[in-house]
Amino acid sequence: MEKSFVKKILIFLGILFLAIMLVLPLVSVLFHAFENGIKVFIKSISNEEALKALQLTLIAAGAAVIANTVFGIFASFLITKFSFRFKKIFSLLIDVPLAVSPVVAGLMLIFAFGKRGWLGPVLDYLGTKIIFDIPGILIATIFVTFPLVFREIAPLMQTQGTEEEEAAAMMGANWFCIFRKITFPNIKWALFYGSALCASRALGEFGAVSVISGHLREKTNTMTLYVEILFNEFELASAFAVSSILVMISLMILILRTIAEYKAKKWEDK
Amino acid sequence: MYVELKNVNKKFGNFTAAENISFSVPKGSLAGILGPSGSGKTTILRMIAGLETPDSGDIIIDTQKVNELSPNRRGIGFVFQNYALFRHMTVFENIAFGLEIQKKDKTFIKNRVHELIKLVGMEGFENRRPHQLSGGQKQRVAFARALAPNPHLLLLDEPFAAIDAKVRKELREWLKETVKKVGITSIFVTHDQEEAAEAADKIIIVNRGKVEQIGTPAEIYKNPATPFAAKFIGDAVEIENYGNFHGFKIENGFEKALIRPEFVRISKIEDEIYPYASERGTVDGVSFKGRSMEIKVNVRGKSFLAYHSLEEAPIFAGEKVSVLIYKMYLYNNEKVKLIENASLKNEQEFSI
Numbered sequence: 135m136e137k138s139f140v141k142k143i144l145i146f147l148g149i150l151f152l153a154i155m156l157v158l159p160l161v162s163v164l165f166h167a168f169e170n171g172i173k174v175f176i177k178s179i180s181n182e183e184a185l186k187a188l189q190l191t192l193i194a195a196g197a198a199v200i201a202n203t204v205f206g207i208f209a210s211f212l213i214t215k216f217s218f219r220f221k222k223i224f225s226l227l228i229d230v231p232l233a234v235s236p237v238v239a240g241l242m243l244i245f246a247f248g249k250r251g252w253l254g255p256v257l258d259y260l261g262t263k264i265i266f267d268i269p270g271i272l273i274a275t276i277f278v279t280f281p282l283v284f285r286e287i288a289p290l291m292q293t294q295g296t297e298e299e300e301a302a303a304m305m306g307a308n309w310f311c312i313f314r315k316i317t318f319p320n321i322k323w324a325l326f327y328g329s330a331l332c333a334s335r336a337l338g339e340f341g342a343v344s345v346i347s348g349h350l351r352e353k354t355n356t357m358t359l360y361v362e363i364l365f366n367e368f369e370l371a372s373a374f375a376v377s378s379i380l381v382m383i384s385l386m387i388l389i390l391r392t393i394a395e396y397k398a399k400k401w402e403d404k
Numbered sequence: 405m406y407v408e409l410k411n412v413n414k415k416f417g418n419f420t421a422a423e424n425i426s427f428s429v430p431k432g433s434l435a436g437i438l439g440p441s442g443s444g445k446t447t448i449l450r451m452i453a454g455l456e457t458p459d460s461g462d463i464i465i466d467t468q469k470v471n472e473l474s475p476n477r478r479g480i481g482f483v484f485q486n487y488a489l490f491r492h493m494t495v496f497e498n499i500a501f502g503l504e505i506q507k508k509d510k511t512f513i514k515n516r517v518h519e520l521i522k523l524v525g526m527e528g529f530e531n532r533r534p535h536q537l538s539g540g541q542k543q544r545v546a547f548a549r550a551l552a553p554n555p556h557l558l559l560l561d562e563p564f565a566a567i568d569a570k571v572r573k574e575l576r577e578w579l580k581e582t583v584k585k586v587g588i589t590s591i592f593v594t595h596d597q598e599e600a601a602e603a604a605d606k607i608i609i610v611n612r613g614k615v616e617q618i619g620t621p622a623e624i625y626k627n628p629a630t631p632f633a634a635k636f637i638g639d640a641v642e643i644e645n646y647g648n649f650h651g652f653k654i655e656n657g658f659e660k661a662l663i664r665p666e667f668v669r670i671s672k673i674e675d676e677i678y679p680y681a682s683e684r685g686t687v688d689g690v691s692f693k694g695r696s697m698e699i700k701v702n703v704r705g706k707s708f709l710a711y712h713s714l715e716e717a718p719i720f721a722g723e724k725v726s727v728l729i730y731k732m733y734l735y736n737n738e739k740v741k742l743i744e745n746a747s748l749k750n751e752q753e754f755s756i
């Protein structure tokens with residue numbers, strides 16, 4: 135009796151908290167986005183600037199997912215299937231991007247690749263520019279999401295060991311075949327989960343990108359930066375409309391991620 | 405000789421895992437590498453497979469030196485200690501894997517896999533995944549999977565370790581039969597002397613990365629070449645001051661002795677045959693060992709084991725008995741020596 139009363143209170147508080155902290159803001163974004171009718175909504179998101187921002191955001195997220203997936207697979211292989219010196223330091227370094235604030239990460243990149251940065255002269259000589267330009271946005275996004283895929287698959291590969299791979303090798307398989315038929319199927323759901331995590335994080339990235347972008351309209355604006363600009367200019371309806379797009383993409387990824395997580399769990403239990 | 409190791413050495417860091425390992429295995433025979441945990445058995449097997457590279461020495465398979473050959477080109481079947489079945493594949497797919505790598509055609513693969521499934525007695529389990537199998541069933545699948553691509557050499561790392569005693573015995577006999585039937589040269593690793601003795605044509609005893617003795621189970625049992633082999637084989641009990649026992653004198657250079665249960669005969673006092681060669685002892689404990697009783701007897705403060713047939717008058721714990729020690733192994737750091745009960749010899753001559 136007593137217990138079920140406590141339980142009810144806790145459930146009530148939990149739901150209240152979720153409602154105030156999550157559902158209310160979420161709904162309000164969608165509500166405000168459509169407040170002035172669907173026409174205003176469509177106009178807000180279909181102008182040149184909004185489309186450019188959406189495009190850049192998707193490109194940056196895509197680049198982050200691809201780069202970090204490739205890196206994550208290689209690094210996990212290195213860490214779990216081989217032994218070498220400085221292994222500890224190596225895996226510690228991979229975590230740096232998650233440990234520092236994105237704004238600081240942005241500054242670090244400026245010091246490294248900026249005009250007066252260490253690599254500045256080299257980039258100048260090559261005639262390319264990274265900071266305040268699209269490559270900078272991509273690098274910043276990749277940087278802040280760097281360890282996400284690695285962190286998902288490395289522990290899994292560690293617990294799975296190397297024996298299945300060795301067994302495949304004994305049956306005559308070459309390394310590519312071993313990866314394709316043994317390693318990859320064993321990590322694919324964790325890999326997918328990590329990629330989705332990376333994508334969500336990349337879509338929402340603000341700090342590092344804000345520092346790097348130089349706020350050049352229609353050139354280096356991502357969705358989040360664009361929302362900020364609209365907000366500062368009191369274009370609230372447009373700000374909400376653009377935000378709602380981000381929200382919808384994120385929700386979609388969240389659903390995919392949940393599916394992947396479920397599958398990965400089931401996989402690990404085997 | 406089909407498989408030959410010549411002075412093979414392997415270090416991990418500055419730890420010597422294999423030192424001057426040399427042995428050979430004839431074609432079509434089943435060899436057992438026997439040794440305690442950490443003695444380097446797996447390391448030796450993995451070097452033959454190509455999963456570890458020896459620091460020096462040669463590994464020769466079928467007259468070809470294979471040191472530089474990568475594992476996937478050695479044509480060896482390997483059964484891992486914990487099977488390492490492909491967890492995302494069914495039993496069928498696991499066994500078919502090696503054949504698919506060899507790009508055999510579909511009907512061939514199907515026939516061969518079914519043939520192997522039948523051989524290992526796993527009909528009806530084709531579509532199960534590894535996590536739906538028992539330990540013994542996994543073992544069989546691992547074995548079938550290793551055999552499928554027709555390897556010319558089969559290596560098995562403690563294939564029965566994770567399986568309970570009764571099934572282990574069955575599987576062991578089954579393995580021996582199957583290996584003989586297929587006629588494939590095989591090397592298996594075990595730390596169980598009984599397993600090695602029952603299954604192997606030839607036993608290689610290793611200890612601390614070195615080969616202690618090579619021989620048939622009977623040879624090793626009868627003539628242990630090193631103190632380690634003498635202690636490791638048979639349920640020998642170590643005793644000091646062996647000169648206190650009737651019929652045995654301390655020999656120079658040998659401080660300790662080993663007594664195996666088979667070297668001891670226990671009888672009721674009234675049934676004693678050779679009084680001058682025998683001792684009196686007290687029974688500490690009796691346990692039933694299937695075909696005979698194992699008796700723990702205490703003589704002059706030393707405990708050791710003996711067997712007692714179920715056909716003879718039963719002996720109980722606490723009883724005073726006559727204990728006849730026929731022989732024992734004397735040993736020091738380098739040598740082993742078998743000595744017999746001198747009084748018994750005299751008595752036997754006397755009574756004739």
Ligand SMILES: Nc1ncnc2c1ncn2[C@@H]1O[C@H](COP(=O)(O)OP(=O)(O)OP(=O)(O)O)[C@@H](O)[C@H]1O
Binds near residue numbers: 420421440442448595
């Ligand atoms: N990769 C490695 N790195 C460092 N040391 C190792 C490595 N592999 C094995 N060793 C060491 O080499 C020794 C022999 O190991 P090995 O696995 O060959 O023993 P084993 O006879 O198979 O033992 P067990 O019966 O317990 O399986 C052990 O002391 C082990 O710690």
Ligand SMILES: [Mg+2]
Binds near residue numbers: 446447
């Ligand atoms: Mg081992």
